[in-house]
Amino acid sequence: MSGAAKLMPSVPLTEPAATAVSIRNLSVRFGDRNNEFTALSDVSVDIPEGAFVTMLGPSGCGKSTLLRCVADLVHISDGSISVFGQSPQQAREGRDFAFVFQDATLLPWRNVLDNVRLPLEVGKHAQTGNHADPHELLAMVGLKGRENALPHELSGGMRQRVAIARALITRPRILLMDEPFGALDEITRDRLNEELLRVWQETGTTILFVTHSIPEAAFLGQNVLMLQAHPGRVKEFMKVDLPFPRSLAVRDTVEFIGVTAHLRRLLEECL
Amino acid sequence: MSHVVSSAAKTGADRKIALLDATAGVLAKHMPAIAAAVGLVVLWQFVVWAFKIPTFMAPSPVDVAYAFQQNAGILWTNMLPTILEAFLGFVFGNLVAILLAIWFVHSSTAEKAFYPIAVFIKAIPIIALAPILVLIFGNGLAPKIIIAGLICFFPTLVNMVQGLKSASPAMLDLMRVLSASNTEILWKVRLPSSMPFLFAALKIAATSSVMGAIVAEWIGSSFGLGALIIEATYNFRSPLLYATVVIAAVLAVVLFFIVSVVEARMIRWKPAGSH
Numbered sequence: 001m002s003g004a005a006k007l008m009p010s011v012p013l014t015e016p017a018a019t020a021v022s023i024r025n026l027s028v029r030f031g032d033r034n035n036e037f038t039a040l041s042d043v044s045v046d047i048p049e050g051a052f053v054t055m056l057g058p059s060g061c062g063k064s065t066l067l068r069c070v071a072d073l074v075h076i077s078d079g080s081i082s083v084f085g086q087s088p089q090q091a092r093e094g095r096d097f098a099f100v101f102q103d104a105t106l107l108p109w110r111n112v113l114d115n116v117r118l119p120l121e122v123g124k125h126a127q128t129g130n131h132a133d134p135h136e137l138l139a140m141v142g143l144k145g146r147e148n149a150l151p152h153e154l155s156g157g158m159r160q161r162v163a164i165a166r167a168l169i170t171r172p173r174i175l176l177m178d179e180p181f182g183a184l185d186e187i188t189r190d191r192l193n194e195e196l197l198r199v200w201q202e203t204g205t206t207i208l209f210v211t212h213s214i215p216e217a218a219f220l221g222q223n224v225l226m227l228q229a230h231p232g233r234v235k236e237f238m239k240v241d242l243p244f245p246r247s248l249a250v251r252d253t254v255e256f257i258g259v260t261a262h263l264r265r266l267l268e269e270c271l
Numbered sequence: 272m273s274h275v276v277s278s279a280a281k282t283g284a285d286r287k288i289a290l291l292d293a294t295a296g297v298l299a300k301h302m303p304a305i306a307a308a309v310g311l312v313v314l315w316q317f318v319v320w321a322f323k324i325p326t327f328m329a330p331s332p333v334d335v336a337y338a339f340q341q342n343a344g345i346l347w348t349n350m351l352p353t354i355l356e357a358f359l360g361f362v363f364g365n366l367v368a369i370l371l372a373i374w375f376v377h378s379s380t381a382e383k384a385f386y387p388i389a390v391f392i393k394a395i396p397i398i399a400l401a402p403i404l405v406l407i408f409g410n411g412l413a414p415k416i417i418i419a420g421l422i423c424f425f426p427t428l429v430n431m432v433q434g435l436k437s438a439s440p441a442m443l444d445l446m447r448v449l450s451a452s453n454t455e456i457l458w459k460v461r462l463p464s465s466m467p468f469l470f471a472a473l474k475i476a477a478t479s480s481v482m483g484a485i486v487a488e489w490i491g492s493s494f495g496l497g498a499l500i501i502e503a504t505y506n507f508r509s510p511l512l513y514a515t516v517v518i519a520a521v522l523a524v525v526l527f528f529i530v531s532v533v534e535a536r537m538i539r540w541k542p543a544g545s546h
Contacts, residue, residue, distance in 0.1 A: 071448055073447060092448060093450050095449075098448070099444070099445065099448045101441045101444065102441075103441050105439065107459070107460065107463065108540040109464075109540040118449070118459070119449050121459070122446065122449050122450075122451040122452075123450035123451050123452075150539070150540050151540070
């Protein structure tokens with residue numbers, strides 16, 4: 001597990017962090033002129049490099065849409081997004097980010113190892129030497145020895161671990177996660193939360209994490225980006241004042257409960 | 272040394288016992304089906320005997336078995352062309368259907384243009400098509416292969432289009448994030464996820480290709496199981512007719528079985544999310 005520390009160049013904390021993702025006056029509209037729907041309106045936010053930012057908001061606030069805009073999966077109507085100074089499309093082609101979906105989206109006919117290796121086989125940057133060792137990654141997410149298992153032989157939590165290992169194989173600078181643990185039971189979700197924090201600290205990757213669980217947003221995030229709906233816009237970009245490394249026990253502290261209470265109040269104001 | 276030999280002999284014996292066990296297991300599993308089949312044949316023999324039904328009208332199982340022995344040569348020489356026609360029709364009909372399905376999935380214009388035509392061809396009764404093809408291609412193998420192929424074509428086209436479109440939107444999003452090309456998406460995602468759909472169609476095609484070949488042989492053909500059926504019927508050689516029908520059915524079942532075995536070997540996975 002500790003061997004994974006060399007997977008990513010870690011950013012020293014003393015250095016002033018550069019901006020990983022810069023979103024300026026972003027608007028997204030769906031539909032045609034007669035039946036237009038504004039998903040996001042005038043969103044501006046800067047995500048520093050190496051940060052762990054969770055995105056929270058009522059359903060329909062466009063948090064998934066915002067994430068998909070960064071991933072170049074949704075067309076931007078107005079404004080701009082820059083990912084390390086590049087457009088989302090350039091960043092996608094340069095494999096600057098990886099995406100983890102709510103559903104693990106493993107290819108069911110491939111075993112665990114081949115699923116993790118998929119990003120190395122497709123796209124313009126296939127066969128580049130600069131990738132992580134799939135065996136090492138599987139060990140890091142606790143799946144050593146399950147390399148030859150097929151996805152249907154794994155539990156939901158294990159499948160999501162494979163998806164995380166697959167996302168890390170190209171050593172992405174940013175990890176975009178769209179409610180990755182939303183479909184899991186609470187116990188599995190707690191364990192994966194803790195492990196994700198460990199992975200983040202070991203790799204130094206910037207993480208943007210969409211969730212609709214208040215405790216999850218508070219436990220994982222250095223910052224919480226709160227969005228409100230109709231149209232989707234930024235409510236607040238707040239810092240979570242809890243020390244790292246965090247363990248699950250932090251959730252029983254007064255400070256943590258203070259943070260979640262504040263987030264809940266903000267959410268209620270959004271309604 | 273002797274110890275090694277004896278242990279090797281022992282594993283050999285063990286294997287034989289295991290094989291016997293497996294065979295007995297299969298027999299036990301299919302016992303109801305076997306018993307029902309044997310029962311029906313016995314009932315048939317009894318009805319023919321009890322009601323003194325003339326052989327030309329309905330031969331008894333014993334008569335049919337006798338016909339197999341008497342006409343082994345004729346049955347064999349007429350079975351080979353039918354196998355060839357059904358097999359080639361199966362291969363070409365499915366190949367064209369698969370290629371067309373791939374084209375349809377990548378071009379909605381092509382799908383809109385040709386799907387209705389495919390439906391129209393499907394709507395023509397195959398029996399009505401056979402004489403037309405005989406007029407065009409003569410009396411050889413070609414019209415039979417085409418008809419066997421046409422019968423396979425439509426179910427495979429429909430299933431394959433559905434199968435190629437069955438990849439989940441999230442999977443396609445994943446491939447887009449990975450900047451995968453359309454060719455890569457086809458090979459890595461669309462084709463593998465279409466396999467269960469394809470095999471469902473191939474199993475239908477396996478049996479109907481034999482039917483297509485036989486129907487084609489009914490129209491002015493001098494060889495094949497279809498021609499033999501017509502000839503045996505007109506000459507009141509009912510035991511031979513029944514024997515031919517049994518062979519045709521066995522042929523279809525064997526093709527179905529081969530497709531099932533290939534499917535079991537190729538598809539070991541289950542759709543995502545199922546346990």
